[in-house]
Amino acid sequence: MDNKTQTRAxxxxxxxxxxxxxxxxxxxxxxxxxxxxxxxxRPHIKTHKLPQIxxxxxxxxxxxxxxxxxSEAEAMVAGTPDIQDVLITYNIVGAEKLDRLAALARKVKxxxxxxxxxxxxxxxxxxxxxxxxxxxxxxCDTGAHRCGVATPDDAAALADVxxxxxxxxxxxxxTYPPPDGAANVQSFMSRAKALIEAKGITVPVITSGxxxxxxxxxxxxxxxxxxxxxYVYNDRSLVARGACGWDDCALTVLATVVSVPAxxxxxxxxxSKTLTSxxxxxxxxxxxxxxxxxxxxxxxxxxxxxxxxxxxxxxxxDRIRIxxxxxxxxxxxxxxxxxxxxxxxxxxxxxxxxxxxxxxxRIT
Amino acid sequence: MDNKTQTRAxxxxxxxxxxxxxxxxxxxxxxxxxxxxxxxxRPHIKTHKLPQIxxxxxxxxxxxxxxxxxSEAEAMVAGTPDIQDVLITYNIVGAEKLDRLAALARKVKxxxxxxxxxxxxxxxxxxxxxxxxxxxxxxCDTGAHRCGVATPDDAAALADVxxxxxxxxxxxxxTYPPPDGAANVQSFMSRAKALIEAKGITVPVITSGxxxxxxxxxxxxxxxxxxxxxYVYNDRSLVARGACGWDDCALTVLATVVSVPAxxxxxxxxxSKTLTSxxxxxxxxxxxxxxxxxxxxxxxxxxxxxxxxxxxxxxxxDRIRIxxxxxxxxxxxxxxxxxxxxxxxxxxxxxxxxxxxxxxxRIT
Numbered sequence: 001m002d003n004k005t006q007t008r009a010x011x012x013x014x015x016x017x018x019x020x021x022x023x024x025x026x027x028x029x030x031x032x033x034x035x036x037x038x039x040x041x042r043p044h045i046k047t048h049k050l051p052q053i054x055x056x057x058x059x060x061x062x063x064x065x066x067x068x069x070x071s072e073a074e075a076m077v078a079g080t081p082d083i084q085d086v087l088i089t090y091n092i093v094g095a096e097k098l099d100r101l102a103a104l105a106r107k108v109k110x111x112x113x114x115x116x117x118x119x120x121x122x123x124x125x126x127x128x129x130x131x132x133x134x135x136x137x138x139x140c141d142t143g144a145h146r147c148g149v150a151t152p153d154d155a156a157a158l159a160d161v162x163x164x165x166x167x168x169x170x171x172x173x174x175t176y177p178p179p180d181g182a183a184n185v186q187s188f189m190s191r192a193k194a195l196i197e198a199k200g201i202t203v204p205v206i207t208s209g210x211x212x213x214x215x216x217x218x219x220x221x222x223x224x225x226x227x228x229x230x231y232v233y234n235d236r237s238l239v240a241r242g243a244c245g246w247d248d249c250a251l252t253v254l255a256t257v258v259s260v261p262a263x264x265x266x267x268x269x270x271x272s273k274t275l276t277s278x279x280x281x282x283x284x285x286x287x288x289x290x291x292x293x294x295x296x297x298x299x300x301x302x303x304x305x306x307x308x309x310x311x312x313x314x315x316x317x318d319r320i321r322i323x324x325x326x327x328x329x330x331x332x333x334x335x336x337x338x339x340x341x342x343x344x345x346x347x348x349x350x351x352x353x354x355x356x357x358x359x360x361x362r363i364t
Numbered sequence: 365m366d367n368k369t370q371t372r373a374x375x376x377x378x379x380x381x382x383x384x385x386x387x388x389x390x391x392x393x394x395x396x397x398x399x400x401x402x403x404x405x406r407p408h409i410k411t412h413k414l415p416q417i418x419x420x421x422x423x424x425x426x427x428x429x430x431x432x433x434x435s436e437a438e439a440m441v442a443g444t445p446d447i448q449d450v451l452i453t454y455n456i457v458g459a460e461k462l463d464r465l466a467a468l469a470r471k472v473k474x475x476x477x478x479x480x481x482x483x484x485x486x487x488x489x490x491x492x493x494x495x496x497x498x499x500x501x502x503x504c505d506t507g508a509h510r511c512g513v514a515t516p517d518d519a520a521a522l523a524d525v526x527x528x529x530x531x532x533x534x535x536x537x538x539t540y541p542p543p544d545g546a547a548n549v550q551s552f553m554s555r556a557k558a559l560i561e562a563k564g565i566t567v568p569v570i571t572s573g574x575x576x577x578x579x580x581x582x583x584x585x586x587x588x589x590x591x592x593x594x595y596v597y598n599d600r601s602l603v604a605r606g607a608c609g610w611d612d613c614a615l616t617v618l619a620t621v622v623s624v625p626a627x628x629x630x631x632x633x634x635x636s637k638t639l640t641s642x643x644x645x646x647x648x649x650x651x652x653x654x655x656x657x658x659x660x661x662x663x664x665x666x667x668x669x670x671x672x673x674x675x676x677x678x679x680x681x682d683r684i685r686i687x688x689x690x691x692x693x694x695x696x697x698x699x700x701x702x703x704x705x706x707x708x709x710x711x712x713x714x715x716x717x718x719x720x721x722x723x724x725x726r727i728t
Contacts (some may be wrong), residue, residue: 010460012460012461012728013458013728014727014728015728046665055483068665068666069666090622090633090666091622091623092378092622092632093620093621093622093633093680093681094377094620094681096374096376096675097376115623115625116623116624116625116679116680118679118681119622119623128444143626143671145625145626145629146625146631146662146664146667146669147622147623147625147631147667148623148625150625150626158570207439256457256458257457258454258455258456258457258511258527259455259480259483259511259512260480260482261479261480261505261509261510261511261512261513261514262509262514265509267455267510268510269454269457269728270727272642273693273696273725273727274727276641277640277641277642277643277693278636278641279641283495291654300510301410301432301692301693301696302432302433302454302727303510303511305509305510305514315482316455316457316480316482316483317457317458317482328665329636329637329641329665332637332665332697333696333697333725333727333728334725335725361637361697361698361699362639363378363379363634363638363666363697363698364376364377364379
């Protein structure tokens with residue numbers, strides 16, 4: 001069947017639907033925010049994993065993209081010539097990955113991060129043999145307690161090591177802040193910047209990130225770049241935080257009711273293999289559009305259980321659309337997404353493209 | 365690099381490792397249990413999604429395989445001629461899936477389940493045109509409250525509908541019981557069987573399932589077949605239930621320490637995209653082999669956070685092996701697994717094959 005003539009009712013379920021009109025609107029809104037606050041936007045591709053959407057973000061004004069793993073960057077760069085500037089926000093360890101990183105650095109403007117001397121030494125050893133130095137930013141822990149140097153003094157010390165390492169250049173400072181962490185970012189980064197500049201080293205970039213914190217990114221004016229991912233689709237976790245409404249959610253999961261075994265219970269053909277078991281602090285596994293009374297209270301791998309207090313009012317064969325708790329992980333589970341520009345919740349909507357998720361499953 | 369000469373230390377991480385010697389032992393142990401209790405074993409392929417391991421299970425005495433979705437069955441049947449008998453334990457809805465089901469039924473002995481008349485009508489309409497009838501089992505709810513008819517009377521009524529539907533034959537009764545549900549299975553199935561036989565209809569198969577309940581499967585002697593998946597690899601959830609020990613866990617995730625930002629904290633390159641966020645009632649995200657003192661207390665998509673009460677004693681570049689909470693979902697996240705017969709936890713172990721996960725991501 002020609003996918004371009006498939007209507008939503010004809011799609012085999014479960015299927016991940018992307019509403020490109022909403023994607024465009026989300027991109028525009030966040031690019032405008034970045035522009036207003038003098039922030040360069042460098043979207044994280046983890047949410048969509050699609051070269052096509054990265055290209056839309058770049059056309060709207062993004063300065064480049066962010067990837068988390070080398071293999072993600074490889075897939076994205078191979079997918080579109082529009083991507084010419086990539087930041088990999090990860091400590092890269094191991095000879096095989098360093099070789100792939102060097103190959104990538106010959107194709108596009110590339111930068112990475114490091115939070116320790118072992119990683120810096122590995123990068124330096126490999127890139128000393130390359131024609132151009134690799135830009136390395138220092139990852140800073142501003143309160144999320146994941147990766148990152150713990151203090152501005154540690155950041156300055158590692159910046160000094162990078163600046164004096166063969167094959168490397170000091171690229172700036174990077175952090176993934178905790179929720180509502182703008183004040184932390186401002187104080188840590190201002191102090192680290194002053195310490196580094198006191199050593200005679202320029203700090204070209206200070207980059208922070210995270211869609212939930214983006215509305216407060218302007219409160220950390222020391223920041224020059226911002227990395228956000230989820231905003232492009234939005235999801236239930238962001239609706240719950242008040243960052244957007246259901247109408248801003250561009251990714252939905254189309255599912256079919258396969259069983260109504262009790263008056264207040266229905267089973268759909270989407271389980272944790274499509275919706276994931278990510279709760280992100282929410283009480284259950286997704287929001288059924290148009291049915292605030294339904295809870296998805298349990299997932300097996302291929303079954304989703306819907307319950308309601310009163311009669312559930314669904315029959316076998318009915319189709320529903322679900323806004324998942326966490327859009328990024330849903331993108332990672334499917335080989336392809338169905339792209340549409342129609343956004344009614346019912347059977348209508350002509351499909352006009354099927355996109356393979358180019359950077360799905362890229363974990364190395 | 366020739367994968368057959370790669371040692372574990374050379375593998376790029378994160379990587380999913382399968383110890384085939386442990387797989388063989390787990391298969392043997394559970395086949396022996398089934399034989400002792402007069403149960404035919406029909407392994408669920410959802411755990412491994414590998415035709416190669418299905419073939420091992422069949423050679424050990426399994427009578428066929430279980431799949432959850434039509435597309436899983438397609439991938440498995442395409443992967444090995446050893447698979448000649450498939451039960452799909454799912455209500456199949458929709459013309460496109462029914463066409464694929466009919467194509468599959470022309471290749472292998474196929475049976476499916478149904479728990480409602482709408483699904484039976486769809487199957488009948490499609491299979492009335494086929495040369496051979498499709499065997500349809502009635503799915504029964506013995507307490508798990510997912511799919512399934514609610515009472516033995518409902519089971520008998522639906523069996524009668526199936527037996528009199530063009531294109532179909534009544535295949536028996538199927539349930540996925542709740543934990544420790546053998547007594548429920550015995551009472552529900554005995555009653556349903558008597559009611560159906562009273563209508564003059566034979567009940568060829570009564571199938572129950574689930575690795576956690578398998579040790580008690582003998583307590584429901586009405587059962588003729590058993591479907592289990594996880595036993596082939598085992599995982600942390602089964603160790604926690606006392607069903608096996610760490611040495612029985614055949615699937616492990618190899619990860620590299622990329623950061624040690626504090627004395628009691630280390631970050632590895634495996635996050636929820638490899639280990640999944642499935643907790644299955646456990647307090648954290650996996651067990652680090654040989655390090656009972658470490659907790660994986662937080663996962664991002666590409667980061668795993670390890671914490672300990674005292675000094676964590678890890679350095680950047682160290683490799684660890686993790687037994688995940690839930691093996692089945694890990695198989696669904698990776699394009700390939702590394703198969704080994706060596707099982708020391710350190711750097712040794714010659715890799716001797718890389719297997720693509722043939723039925724990964726098959727959600728339709």
